[in-house]
Every structure is written in C-alpha cells, then in structure tokens.
Amino acid sequence: MTAQTIALGQPTIGESPSRLVLYQHRVAAQEDLPATMDRGFGELYERIGDAHVAPAGEPFVIYLDGSQPGVRWEVDICAPVSARIAESADFGFMEMPAERVVALLHVGSYEDLGQAYEEIQRYVREQGLTIAGPPREIYLSGPDVPQAEIRTLIEQPIT
Numbered sequence: 001m002t003a004q005t006i007a008l009g010q011p012t013i014g015e016s017p018s019r020l021v022l023y024q025h026r027v028a029a030q031e032d033l034p035a036t037m038d039r040g041f042g043e044l045y046e047r048i049g050d051a052h053v054a055p056a057g058e059p060f061v062i063y064l065d066g067s068q069p070g071v072r073w074e075v076d077i078c079a080p081v082s083a084r085i086a087e088s089a090d091f092g093f094m095e096m097p098a099e100r101v102v103a104l105l106h107v108g109s110y111e112d113l114g115q116a117y118e119e120i121q122r123y124v125r126e127q128g129l130t131i132a133g134p135p136r137e138i139y140l141s142g143p144d145v146p147q148a149e150i151r152t153l154i155e156q157p158i159t
Contacts, residue, residue, distance in 0.1 A: 009105040011123035016103075016155050019057065019096040020086040022048060022085050023078040027066070033073050035109075037061060040077035047091055054082040058153075060138040078136075101155040104131065105140075113137070113154070120156050133157035 022044055028036035041059055048055060057080035066074035076092075087093050102123055106116040117135070124131060140151040 009107075011104045011120050013127075013129075013158070014098075014101060014136045015098050016101045016157075017057075018098045019080045020082070020084060021094050021096055022079045022081050023062075023092050023094065024090060025067060025070060025074075025076050025092065027074045029072050030070055033075075037075075037077055041079070043090070044077065044079040047085065048081055051085045053085055056080040056082040058138050058140055060136050062134050062136045064134050078099050083090050099132070099157050100159065101157050103156075104154050106152045106154060107148075108150060108152065110152070113152060116154050117150075120154060124156065124158065129158045132159045133158060 022045060023129050024040045028039055040054065043057070045055070059080075060132050062076040062078060064074040064076065083089070085093055102120050104116050105118050106113055120135070123129075135154060137158045138153040138155065142155055145151075
C-alpha cells in the first residue's frame with residue numbers, strides 16, 4: 001500500500017530554465033528502477049565532485065520513448081551542473097535549452113505519480129497542446145523525506 005498523496009497540484013504552462021546537464025543513460029526493468037536511479041545519482045554526483053564543478057539545481061530523470069511502463073524504463077538520470085564536464089563512456093553532457101512545458105507539482109509517494117501524469121495528459125488534450133519531447137521528473141525532496149511529503153515536479157515539454 002502506498003502513502004496517501006497529500007496534494008496534487010494543477011497543471012500550469014510555463015517555461016523550464018536552460019540547463020547544463022551531466023547524465024547517465026540507463027535501461028532498467030520496472031523492479032530495478034529505484035536501485036538503478038539511486039546508483040546513477042550517486043555516480044553522477046561523485047563525477048561532479050571529481051570534476052570540481054558545482055551542482056546547479058535539483059536532480060531529475062527524463063523518461064525516454066523506449067520505456068514500457070510497468071515493464072522496463074529507458075531513462076536519462078540527470079544532474080544539472082554549473083559548467084561543462086567532459087563526456088566519457090559512462091557519462092554524457094548536454095545543454096538543455098529553455099522550453100515551454102506543462103508543469104505539475106506532485107506531493108506524495110513516487111508510486112502515486114501516475115495520477116499526476118494522467119492530469120497532465122488530460123490538460124494537454126483539453127488545451128489543444130502538442131507534446132514536444134519526453135517528460136521529466138525533478139526531485140525537490142531529499143532521500144530522507146517521508147513518502148507522504150515527497151515533492152516531485154513533472155515537466156512535459158509542449159509546443
């Protein structure tokens with residue numbers, strides 16, 4: 001049983017900021033996704049420290065088109081940084097431009113995020129918007145926050 005969602009914000013149209021991003025591309029089975037993300041974020045922040053570059057925002061994950069919800073996930077595990085970091089076999093670097101998004105703040109368990117995605121999809125349809133890329137989850141809470149208080153911002157790029 002999952003923790004009850006405390007609040008489910010309303011979708012809004014806004015603009016995401018431009019970001020310099022160090023990332024790892026991963027494919028994981030549904031049951032392995034949390035451990036894959038934990039390991040990925042740990043490795044990203046270790047690489048950022050080794051490069052003597054400051055983090056520049058909250059970590060996030062981009063859910064790519066190769067994903068099959070409930071089965072397997074293809075993701076980019078991302079950490080915004082303050083300066084370019086050299087790519088390697090394990091790490092990629094990208095400059096994400098500012099872009100128009102539908103954003104929604106979800107407060108509650110990660111297991112309940114499906115409700116937020118449904119609300120975003122409904123809003124996109126009702127407003128006659130076009131999806132312009134894969135969604136991303138920005139993690140605003142640290143790992144020790146109780147499930148009912150976890151804050152996750154979902155951004156869905158649109159045109």
